[in-house]
Amino acid sequence: xxxxxxxxxxxxxxxTLDMFLRSAGKDHAEIHQFNRWREEVIKAGKYTFEIPxxxxxxxxxxxQRITGEKYNLINFASYNYLGYSYHPEVLSSAKxxxxxxxxxATGSPLLNGTFNLHKIFERKLAEYFGLEGYGVSLxxxxxxxxxxxxxxxxxxxxHVVLDRSxxxxxxxxxxxxxxxxTLFKHNDIEHLEKVLKRISHENSRVLICTEGVYSADGxxxxxxxIVQVAKRYDAKVLVDEAHSLLLAGSNGKGVAEEQxxxxxxxxIIGTFSKSFAxxxxxxxxxxxxxxxINYYARSRxxxxxxxxxxxxxxxxxxxxAGGSDGKIKRVKIKKNAKYFRSKLFGKVDIGTSETWIIxxxxxxxxxxxxxSDFLHKEGVDISLMMFPAVPKNKSRLRVFVTSEHSKEHMDxxxxxxxxxxxxxxFLLDD
Amino acid sequence: MTKRENIDLLVWNFDFALSTFYEIESWQVEKLLxxxxxxxxxxxxVALINITVFNFPEGGLGKLPEFQELILSIxxxxxxxxxxPKFAMYVISLSSTCQEHLDHSSxxxxxxxxxxxxxxxxxxxxxxxxxxxxxxxxLTMQNCNPQANYRxxxxxxxAFTTKNEVIYVADIYIRAKLFDHQQSGYTGKLFNHPFxxxxxxxxxxxxxxxxxxxxxxxxxxxxxxxxxxxI
Ligand SMILES: Cc1ncc(COP(=O)(O)O)c(C=O)c1O
Numbered sequence: 001x002x003x004x005x006x007x008x009x010x011x012x013x014x015x016t017l018d019m020f021l022r023s024a025g026k027d028h029a030e031i032h033q034f035n036r037w038r039e040e041v042i043k044a045g046k047y048t049f050e051i052p053x054x055x056x057x058x059x060x061x062x063x064q065r066i067t068g069e070k071y072n073l074i075n076f077a078s079y080n081y082l083g084y085s086y087h088p089e090v091l092s093s094a095k096x097x098x099x100x101x102x103x104x105a106t107g108s109p110l111l112n113g114t115f116n117l118h119k120i121f122e123r124k125l126a127e128y129f130g131l132e133g134y135g136v137s138l139x140x141x142x143x144x145x146x147x148x149x150x151x152x153x154x155x156x157x158x159h160v161v162l163d164r165s166x167x168x169x170x171x172x173x174x175x176x177x178x179x180x181x182t183l184f185k186h187n188d189i190e191h192l193e194k195v196l197k198r199i200s201h202e203n204s205r206v207l208i209c210t211e212g213v214y215s216a217d218g219x220x221x222x223x224x225x226i227v228q229v230a231k232r233y234d235a236k237v238l239v240d241e242a243h244s245l246l247l248a249g250s251n252g253k254g255v256a257e258e259q260x261x262x263x264x265x266x267x268i269i270g271t272f273s274k275s276f277a278x279x280x281x282x283x284x285x286x287x288x289x290x291x292x293i294n295y296y297a298r299s300r301x302x303x304x305x306x307x308x309x310x311x312x313x314x315x316x317x318x319x320x321a322g323g324s325d326g327k328i329k330r331v332k333i334k335k336n337a338k339y340f341r342s343k344l345f346g347k348v349d350i351g352t353s354e355t356w357i358i359x360x361x362x363x364x365x366x367x368x369x370x371x372s373d374f375l376h377k378e379g380v381d382i383s384l385m386m387f388p389a390v391p392k393n394k395s396r397l398r399v400f401v402t403s404e405h406s407k408e409h410m411d412x413x414x415x416x417x418x419x420x421x422x423x424x425x426f427l428l429d430d
Numbered sequence: 431m432t433k434r435e436n437i438d439l440l441v442w443n444f445d446f447a448l449s450t451f452y453e454i455e456s457w458q459v460e461k462l463l464x465x466x467x468x469x470x471x472x473x474x475x476v477a478l479i480n481i482t483v484f485n486f487p488e489g490g491l492g493k494l495p496e497f498q499e500l501i502l503s504i505x506x507x508x509x510x511x512x513x514x515p516k517f518a519m520y521v522i523s524l525s526s527t528c529q530e531h532l533d534h535s536s537x538x539x540x541x542x543x544x545x546x547x548x549x550x551x552x553x554x555x556x557x558x559x560x561x562x563x564x565x566x567x568x569l570t571m572q573n574c575n576p577q578a579n580y581r582x583x584x585x586x587x588x589a590f591t592t593k594n595e596v597i598y599v600a601d602i603y604i605r606a607k608l609f610d611h612q613q614s615g616y617t618g619k620l621f622n623h624p625f626x627x628x629x630x631x632x633x634x635x636x637x638x639x640x641x642x643x644x645x646x647x648x649x650x651x652x653x654x655x656x657x658x659x660x661i
Contacts, residue, residue, distance in 0.1 A: 018470075019508075021507070024507045024508060024509045024510075024590075024660075025510070029509065029511035032510070033510045033514050037514075164473070174474065175474045182475075183475075391612050
């Protein structure tokens with residue numbers, strides 16, 4: 001506990017990022033104050049944000065801090081769930097596409113930025129999901145997919161109903177739509193029903209948004225139950241499968257597949273930055289919706305198409321994930337996640353985690369910076385989430401387990417977390 | 431108290447403070463704010479109101495007797511050119527069991543003094559309170575986290591207020607043994623009452639977002655500066 005007392009005396013631990021969000025005055029005080037804080041953290045040698053990685057996002061990485069110090073770390077901070085960002089077949093497919101199509105798409109997908117490679121990828125994705133009459137719309141990021149789809153689908157005066165734990169891109173999509181935003185308590189179907197009862201008397205569209213796997217909590221969205229309630233109130237359902245596509249469900253189609261409701265979900269969002277290990281996003285929906293979104297989702301129309309090399313790599317990643325490689329890796333990631341959770345369960349607070357995302361709630365945001373520094377020194381890289389991304393006093397480490405971690409990696413990772421928990425006072429029975 | 435009027439800060443000693451932040455729809459609070467003051471949202475569409483209760487023991491401020499204070503404010507964007515506060519509040523209602531205190535708050539602090547409270551019951555042991563006036567009950571409020579872990583803290587806040595269409599801002603420092611938590615649970619009940627101005631609180635049952643509690647019966651200090659015009 002001495003460590004914590006000493007660290008908490010540092011003035012930079014008193015601040016959280018929300019405090020510099022905006023100032024009421026017309027000068028740029030928030031910019032000035034934020035920079036002052038950042039400089040203090042740097043001066044103390046504790047700055048671990050935006051840390052440059054020197055090689056690929058493998059299970060073992062090398063990073064270099066702003067001070068020039070290099071660290072060899074076990075990587076639990078990357079959502080490269082199936083290791084495809086450095087898979088040799090994915091890379092050679094990307095290189096081939098690069099040689100054929102060049103560096104950038106140099107245009108919006110609606111106008112001149114679409115290559116036959118994009119069309120192949122769309123078709124393969126649609127075949128992978130497999131529903132008759134459905135199609136795919138590609139976006140240059142998962143964030144872009146959420147903001148583009150929600151704001152095209154919902155208009156002023158209509159309703160977006162969001163789980164409280166929703167990702168920022170769902171909130172931002174709702175804001176951009178100018179619809180009325182209503183929140184329900186995380187995964188609380190009874191509360192969702194109360195909300196629907198209250199708002200659905202108005203004759204306007206209601207879109208309920210959930211995530212397949214919640215990115216901050218690591219639990220499954222209750223997609224099946226949401227679909228059932230939605231039907232009763234004539235509401236539509238969007239499922240963001242960012243952290244579940246290629247991972248959940250017997251064929252990796254996501255949580256909607258796992259819970260047997262793929263056909264009942266109106267809009268499925270995927271990202272290519274996680275298990276696909278590239279970049280980009282998509283909507284999977286009925287073809288007529290896809291056609292409309294292609295023209296009216298502004299983040300798609302007014303932004304460049306995914307670059308050819310990445311698209312080439314994504315096609316190969318999909319092929320691998322849809323075959324025996326995917327089957328083996330899905331079993332492996334679930335086994336690894338179960339093992340890692342068992343190493344932590346009962347010793348630290350892992351919240352409601354039941355997947356490959358394992359939060360370790362350490363509570364007070366003031367220890368965030370010293371804790372991140374400590375973990376580096378113990379040889380592990382784990383990202384930290386603090387207020388306002390998560391509630392105050394619910395600041396957390398967020399461990400991403402991949403299919404590529406070995407038992408040794410996980411043992412070392414869990415040991416480092418438990419050592420930190422003891423030092424910083426978040427061990428459960430301390 | 432008149433002798434103090436020319437000084438720029440007052441130090442208030444308190445022996446009880448319970449503060450609850452409640453979530454509320456942003457549109458509800460926006461209508462109560464002047465144009466330049468913007469609510470801080472915890473998520474889009476969700477703003478915060480704060481209700482704080484203090485008990486000032488006899489002599490806590492000069493010659494005043496023991497009294498209780500009840501303050502309602504909207505959490506707003508701070509003025510970071512002054513410094514970085516824990517929170518900035520725009521005070522919309524202030525009540526007290528002491529008329530002299532109410533008059534002084536209106537005059538010196540430019541606060542929107544509401545009418546005198548007819549009762550302010552504070553149960554320090556169980557950390558729960560109950561307030562009301564001649565119009566009826568205003569609220570009950572209680573700590574919903576039994577595991578308090580108090581720490582000596584010095585915290586900085588900003589208080590905005592409007593008087594005669596002029597916006598003021600004041601710096602406030604709290605030095606006390608404090609504990610914050612975000613445990614969900616029953617934090618009491620807010621009743622429909624003119625104290626809440628046009629906020630609809632009874633039917634919407636706002637959920638508690640955060641509680642800040644000072645260790646009861648331990649003397650804490652509120653160092654409250656004279657407000658300045660906000661330009
Ligand atoms: C739930 C969820 N949705 C969407 C996104 C955005 O995806 P991308 O990083 O591909 O833009 C993320 C990324 O962190 C996410 O966690």
